[in-house]
Structures are given as structure tokens and as C-alpha cells.
Amino acid sequence: MADDATQIATQAVPELAVGEPMVKAEQVWKSFGKLDVLKGIDFEVMPQQTYVLLGPSGGGKSTLLRCINHLEKINAGKLWVAGELMGYRQRGDVLHEMKSRDVARQRSTIGMVFQRFNLFPHMTAIQNVMESPIRVQHVPHKVADKEAEDLLRRVGLGEKLDTYPAQLSGGQQQRVAIARALAMKPKLMLFDEPTSALDPELVGEVLDVMKQLARDGMTMVVVTHEIGFAKEVADGVALMDGGVIVEKGPPQEVLVNPKEDRTKLFLSKVLA
Amino acid sequence: MATQDQSLSAGAGLPAPAEARPEAIKAIPVRHWGRWISAVVVIYLVVALMYSFIKSPNVDWATVGNFLFKPLVLHGVLLTIELTFVCMVVGAIGGTVLAVMRLSDNPVLSTIAWAYIWFFRGTPVYVQIILWGNIGVLWTRFYAGLPFTGLALGSTSSGHLVNNLFVVAVLALGLNEAAYAAELVRAGIISVDAGQTEAASSLGMSPTLIMRRIVLPQAMRVIIPTMGNETISMLKTTSLLAVLGGGVELFGRLQIVYSQTFQVIPLLVVACIWYLAITTVLTIGQVYLERYFGKGFGQKEAEAAEKRAGRRAARAHG
Numbered sequence: 001m002a003d004d005a006t007q008i009a010t011q012a013v014p015e016l017a018v019g020e021p022m023v024k025a026e027q028v029w030k031s032f033g034k035l036d037v038l039k040g041i042d043f044e045v046m047p048q049q050t051y052v053l054l055g056p057s058g059g060g061k062s063t064l065l066r067c068i069n070h071l072e073k074i075n076a077g078k079l080w081v082a083g084e085l086m087g088y089r090q091r092g093d094v095l096h097e098m099k100s101r102d103v104a105r106q107r108s109t110i111g112m113v114f115q116r117f118n119l120f121p122h123m124t125a126i127q128n129v130m131e132s133p134i135r136v137q138h139v140p141h142k143v144a145d146k147e148a149e150d151l152l153r154r155v156g157l158g159e160k161l162d163t164y165p166a167q168l169s170g171g172q173q174q175r176v177a178i179a180r181a182l183a184m185k186p187k188l189m190l191f192d193e194p195t196s197a198l199d200p201e202l203v204g205e206v207l208d209v210m211k212q213l214a215r216d217g218m219t220m221v222v223v224t225h226e227i228g229f230a231k232e233v234a235d236g237v238a239l240m241d242g243g244v245i246v247e248k249g250p251p252q253e254v255l256v257n258p259k260e261d262r263t264k265l266f267l268s269k270v271l272a
Numbered sequence: 273m274a275t276q277d278q279s280l281s282a283g284a285g286l287p288a289p290a291e292a293r294p295e296a297i298k299a300i301p302v303r304h305w306g307r308w309i310s311a312v313v314v315i316y317l318v319v320a321l322m323y324s325f326i327k328s329p330n331v332d333w334a335t336v337g338n339f340l341f342k343p344l345v346l347h348g349v350l351l352t353i354e355l356t357f358v359c360m361v362v363g364a365i366g367g368t369v370l371a372v373m374r375l376s377d378n379p380v381l382s383t384i385a386w387a388y389i390w391f392f393r394g395t396p397v398y399v400q401i402i403l404w405g406n407i408g409v410l411w412t413r414f415y416a417g418l419p420f421t422g423l424a425l426g427s428t429s430s431g432h433l434v435n436n437l438f439v440v441a442v443l444a445l446g447l448n449e450a451a452y453a454a455e456l457v458r459a460g461i462i463s464v465d466a467g468q469t470e471a472a473s474s475l476g477m478s479p480t481l482i483m484r485r486i487v488l489p490q491a492m493r494v495i496i497p498t499m500g501n502e503t504i505s506m507l508k509t510t511s512l513l514a515v516l517g518g519g520v521e522l523f524g525r526l527q528i529v530y531s532q533t534f535q536v537i538p539l540l541v542v543a544c545i546w547y548l549a550i551t552t553v554l555t556i557g558q559v560y561l562e563r564y565f566g567k568g569f570g571q572k573e574a575e576a577a578e579k580r581a582g583r584r585a586a587r588a589h590g
Contacts (some may be wrong), residue, residue, distance in 0.1 A: 069474055100479055108476020122489050124580070132475035135485060162580040177471075184475060205417035 007216045008154045008209065009053055020102055022047045022188055023068060023220045027090065028077035037063045039243040040077070045188075045236065048217040052230040052251070055240035056266060061223040064240070065190050068221065069110045070103055081110060082187050100188055111181030115193040118171040119165040125152060125176045126161040129183045136183065144183075151179040155209050171202030175209055182213075189213065191222040227270055231255055239263045297570055335538035340545065344529070348522035349546050355521055356507045362446030363506070364499065367453025372483060374458055385454065390506050392451035397444070398512055404444040405516045408434040437520045449506060456498045460491030492565040500558035504551050511543075522546060 021044040030038040049208040070087040129148035135140040238248035373385035408430040417424030514524035
């Protein structure tokens with residue numbers, strides 16, 4: 001516990017068999033009305049890995065992320081998190097839709113960070129972080145208060161505990177949002193373009209927190225346009241376009257020596 | 273001094289050098305002659321109107337003063353306030369339940385709420401008051417049991433209900449208000465960003481918890497001002513209860529008096545004075561309520577946060 005002070009999150013130890021992926025998608029399809037947004041996605045994220053989804057807007061990255069914690073229901077295929085099928089229970093060959101209470105229980109172990117922060121504006125920073133542990137996990141108030149304070153200190157907001165979101169900068173709000181997600185001690189963190197709504201000068205402070213999390217061994221799936229972040233911390237990268245994964249692999253391959261023309265085109269535009 | 277303070281706050285600790293500030297513009301402002309003339313005309317007309325009202329022998333201010341603080345009237349004022357309060361509580365709770373039902377995924381609940389709102393908004397409140405007053409004619413007994421089976425745990429004569437005019441009044445106005453409040457609460461709920469619900473569900477909160485802890489508190493900010501209006505409106509609507517007789521509120525009592533003494537105008541003036549007085553108090557109260565539910569949205573919050581931080585520091589040291 002010597003490095004406890006530098007470690008941002010204390011996470012629930014994944015109860016996974018060795019070699020079993022934290023996230024597994026098998027032929028996942030999703031459509032909104034007649035529009036197919038995901039067309040047969042296959043991918044896996046191993047525990048403690050950071051997986052980055054890249055690609056042009058409208059390519060299905062965010063939708064895939066939202067399917068992982070069942071904010072969107074998939075139309076076909078299967079999606080597992082930590083070995084559990086998301087949103088459904090399988091009995092024999094029959095799938096049963098889960099009750100909202102059970103879906104909520106599944107989601108409580110998956111942290112999510114949004115592009116627009118989505119902090120609760122009527123609560124202070126520390127109240128935002130404490131709310132879910134107290135109400136969902138029934139952590140005693142004092143314990144939750146202490147843990148929330150620690151988390152906010154670790155994301156560099158020890159001075160802003162009692163501040164309302166409206167008085168925080170975008171970068172500070174996003175760090176509160178990360179602390180809020182971590183307070184549930186998630187097995188997996190999903191980031192949906194966490195720096196896209198930030199002023200350029202504030203991007204760094206959020207990325208630093210995310211890099212630290214990755215180094216601490218948190219399993220992360222990140223939708224981002226920050227190629228530098230992907231190069232630095234990603235274990236796997238996938239480029240999505242038109243609802244399919246065009247190319248995936250380690251960042252050194254996909255980002256440095258891409259095989260597909262689509263990937264080359266995307267990278268040339270992003271890095272230009 | 274004032275300019276110095278401004279430059280300090282605007283420049284964030286970098287006050288501009290004093291000699292660099294140019295002299296403020298001195299110019300003769302535009303004269304708004306039209307405003308002056310129209311003001312004189314309006315004041316002239318208002319004074320004339322007031323004079324004819326105050327000096328009118330038909331108002332009889334002695335009678336107004338006589339009745340203004342009579343126990344009969346004061347009790348009526350109290351009853352009116354009580355009725356307004358109780359009906360608004362019934363309306364607000366009923367309205368919130370109806371709004372949540374209306375927005376529910378459950379088609380049964382949403383249809384029931386729709387039908388309720390349809391009926392109570394679709395019929396005049398005056399008719400509803402008279403209907404509730406005559407409910408004993410429609411149903412002579414109320415049963416607790418299973419309909420069509422003949423099973424009844426007990427029953428009571430509807431007279432028990434109808435004879436208590438206060439209960440009739442609360443039923444009539446409270447149930448009517450619930451229908452209107454439902455639409456206001458629904459608008460408030462819809463105004464809360466969908467991202468809030470998503471963030472809360474991603475934290476594992478159940479739909480009920482999200483509604484109670486995240487959505488409704490934020491919806492309040494939109495609902496409270498409109499509910500304040502509803503309360504003021506309810507205060508005045510209670511006067512319709514005069515039709516029930518029995519003097520369950522202020523206006524009903526005054527009406528009973530002036531139908532016997534024929535001091536119509538003075539007593540109507542008494543009614544107006546009291547309604548205006550209560551409305552004024554309610555308006556002031558509304559300002560404070562809005563401030564409370566604006567939590568996290570105003571500049572005042574910075575100060576409140578500082579205070580809280582101070583208390584936290586004091587706890588940590590103590």
C-alpha cells in the first residue's frame with residue numbers, strides 16, 4: 001500500500017478467470033430505426049488494458065460505448081462485461097430481458113464519463129461523488145464522505161470539495177465526473193470523448209488523470225480523438241467507420257503502420 | 273472608489289494604471305419628451321379615478337374599516353389561507369404523482385393519468401365545485417369492498433362527507449389543481465437534460481432513485497415559479513366556494529353578510545384588500561423559494577460554498 005497515495009482508484013478486483021476478457025463483443029448490431037449504426041462489431045478488452053476507439057464522427061464509436069453499459073439496447077449479437085451478458089439473462093437457449101433493477105446493478109460496476117460531463121448541478125463536487133455510493137451501495141455517510149474527499153484530492157480538486165459544478169472550469173468538472181465514476185469502485189471505465197468539450201488548454205489535466213488511471217491498471221475503453229493519448233497508453237486501438245471496425249491492433253501497428261487505406265486517410269487528416 | 277473596485281474585479285488583480293484611463297464621455301443625454309408627456313397624462317387620469325373612488329359616498333370607508341378586522345372576517349381570512357394551503361399540497365402531490373405516471377413507460381399508468389387530466393381540465397372548476405357539493409345526491413353511500421361482488425367491509429353515508437364543506441372544498445379544488453399541476457411538473461421534468469438521467473443510470477441508480485434525487489430536484493427550479501403562480505391563482509379561486517354557502521372562506525362569509533345588510537361595495541372592498549394583502553405576502557415568499565431551489569445555478573452559491581468549506585476546515589481542525 002506504499003503507492004496508495006499516487007494511485008487514483010481502488011478498484012474491485014475483477015473476479016475473472018485467467019485469460020477471460022473484461023469486455024467481449026460478438027457480432028454486435030445496433031440500428032436506430034432504419035439506420036444501422038453498428039454492423040457486426042467483434043472486439044475484446046482484457047483486464048487492466050486501455051482500449052481506444054478512434055474514427056470519424058458518426059462512425060458508431062459512442063454508440064458502441066453506450067451499448068457496453070446497456071444505455072442502448074443492441075439489436076443482434078452478444079455483449080459481455082466481466083463474463084456477464086449485459087442486459088439479458090440466458091436460460092438454455094432463451095434470452096430473458098433483465099429488470100431495470102438488475103440492469104442498474106450491472107451498470108453500477110461500470111463507470112462512465114461523458115463528453116458533456118453531466119455532473120448533477122444541484123449538488124456540490126463532493127455530493128456528486130458521494131451520491132451513488134450512499135444511495136446505491138449503501139455505504140455509510142462518513143465513509144463515503146472520506147472516500148469522496150480522497151478521490152477528489154487525487155484528481156487534484158482537494159480545494160473544490162464544496163463547490164457547485166457551475167463554478168468549476170470544464171477540466172475541473174470532467175475530473176469531478178471521473179472521481180464520481182471511480183467512487184463506485186468500477187471494474188471497467190468507459191470514456192465518451194472526455195476532452196472534446198474542453199478548451200484546448202484544459203485537455204491536458206483530464207488526460208493526465210486518465211493516464212494515471214491506465215497506469216494504475218484500470219480497465220478502460222476510451223472514445224477519443226487524442227491520437228497522442230492512444231499512442232502513449234493504449235494497449236489496443238480500433239478504428240471505426242460506417243458502423244464497422246476497419247482495423248484493430250496494438251497502437252504501434254494501427255497508428256504507425258496502418259494496413260488499411262481508410263486508417264491511413266483518417267490518420268493523415270487527424271495528424272495534419 | 274467605485275471605479276477602482278470595478279477595475280479590480282474586471283482585470284482579475286491587474287488594475288489598469290490610473291493615468292492610462294481616459295476621461296469619461298460627457299454628453300447631453302437624449303431627452304425623452306414623449307415619456308414625460310405620457311407620464312403626466314397617466315398620472316392625471318389615475319388621480320382622477322382614485323379620487324372618484326375614495327371620495328365616493330357609496331364606498332362608505334367607515335364600514336370598510338369596521339369590517340376589515342372583525343373576527344368574522346379574520347376567521348374567513350384564516351380559512352381562505354388554510355384552504356389555499358391544503359388544496360395546493362393536495363394539488364402538488366397529486367400533480368407530481370400524475371406527471372410521473374404520465375411519463376411512465378407503463379401504458380396503463382400513463383393512460384389513467386391522461387384521462388384524469390382530460391376530465392379535470394376539460395370541465396369548469398365552478399361546475400366541479402357544485403358537483404362535489406351535490407355528490408351525496410349521486411352516491412348516497414360509500415362502500416369499501418369489491419364492486420359487483422356484494423362484498424363490503426363497511427360503508428358510510430355520503431352525508432358525512434358532504435356535510436363537511438371544508439372536505440368538499442379540498443376535494444373540489446385539490447383534485448382540480450392536481451390536473452393543472454401535473455402538466456407543470458411534467459414540463460419541469462422534461463426540461464431536465466437527458467444527460468442527467470444517463471449519468472445517473474450509468475452510476476447504477478434505479479429509475480425511481482433517479483427521479484427522486486436527480487430529476488425532480490432540478491425540475492423544481494422550473495416548477496416553483498409556476499407553482500407560485502398557481503398558489504396565487506388558487507387563493508382567488510377559493511372565492512368560488514361561496515356558491516356552496518356555509519361560509520367556508522373569506523368571500524363566502526362576506527357575501528352572506530352583504531346579502532343581508534346590502535353593504536355590497538364596502539364589503540367587496542374589504543375582500544379586495546385582504547386578497548391583495550395575502551397575494552403580496554405570497555409573492556414575497558415565492559422569491560425566497562425560487563432562491564432555495566436555484567441551488568447551484570446562481571452566483572450566491574459561491575458564498576454558500578465558501579461557508580461550507582469553512583465549516584469543513586473547522587471540523588477538521590477541531
